[in-house]
Amino acid sequence: MTLGGLRAVFLAERAMLLRLLVARLGSVEEAEDALQDLWLKLETVTGGPIAEPVGYICRMANNIAVDRRRRAVRRVDRDTGWMETQSGADEQPDAERALIARERLARVEATLARLPDRVATAFRLFRFEDLPQKAIAERMGITVSGVEKLLHRAYLRIHVQRPDSGADVARAGRLPHEEDQRDGR
């Protein structure tokens, strides 16, 4: 699909995309901003046929919404004080997030270990290997709706029934500053 093609789809579906973004972001103003991001983002779409262009653009819009919401939540976290004591907070989040992410992954693994093998396998294939549900179904020898059921259970346990919903955010040390160095000269 060409850039022109995607833009035509965007323009045809603009009202619906705006509705989706307003529903996701909670404000018309922010939704308009996100829509602008989306328009610019279309330029970065590289080749390859897109079977379902409307679904594709909606997915892009939703991904933009997820990013914006994550940034907004992080801002709130900062404003409510847990990072206030640290200088250079603007540079901190990456190191901080990397550590949180690793911890999160460890917790996910621990949760998976307690789930039935098939549930854990479906989740790993879907989330860690990015296989579509259809491919997982073939791999596991079950139906696509069977895969969806397994994933549904995994998601509920991992993301919804978390006993510790991010309250115990760990502190990361600043990563060593990475610079070029030349030894022995």
Add this chain to the structure above:
Amino acid sequence: MVDEWTGQTNVDAAADEAVAWHLRLPSAGAEEWRAFTDWLEADPAHGDAYDALARADAELDDALTPPDWSDTVPLAAANDDRAAPRRRWALAAFGGLAAAGIGVVMLPLETDRAMRIVETPGGVRRAVVLADGSRIELNGGTKLAIDDGAARLVTLERGEATFHVTHDAAHPFVVQSGTMRLEDVGTVFNVARVGPHLGVQVAEGAVMFQPERERIMLTAGAALSHLDGEAPRLSGVAVGDVGGWRNGRLVFQRTPVRLVAAALERSTGVVVQVAPGLLETPFTGSIGVTGGADRLIPRAAALIGARAEQVDGRWRLVGGHAGP
């Protein structure tokens, strides 16, 4: 809803529906997206439940693709649009199973368990978690065949990976590359394959090189360099430098420039050739992988004491001021 393992009934309806939507959206068409929007608008609790779920799930991406990699990730893998390119790439890896039979014939397929092929294009890194909890971080330009059955066997066909192995004495973890084998003794180690060259560096614990033959025990801080057909060479490495590519830092100790170029290729996805006179020149130092290839490669060339020339989108390292 009743959870069948614990009998808990603490999942509210909105969260349950949010999960169903979240799983359906990657393959949703126009109608389903409309229905999803209707659902979001129907009740603020729906939006909140979906938002919390989507953010929690996105957090996992940080673990699978750490944020400090974003500089070197080409546009096609930029995370705003991750669903499409990453899935296409996963599909390619899956479709590659049949073709990969050629590359992995040395691995017996005694069960119906399919070999997993995991491949990264240049400049794109990712992590894979095995069934036993072991974790493998793949540098760009890397191809692994994983059999996480009883044998715990991973074949590094090309490229570079850091292994965080969950030790299990009864089921040793084996990394095979070319005809060389490594067996873990509970460890974190990095393995790189560039054509006939195999490099191994150990950060934690120990790993056995060629357990059936030379039986060389490599402990934390040990580095081994092996060229097909020759005897392995041992040296040392600062533990913190093992797998430095994961933090965007490439560290070299008397490393031939051709291997430095291969490391730059893996990190950037850009082809880096080396003038013949420079291939074996040893380089000691570290290179921060930041910014685009256009800035990085000339900077790296200067550190090496060479010059970088760009021809037809390929970079070439040639002798510096003093000639090759």
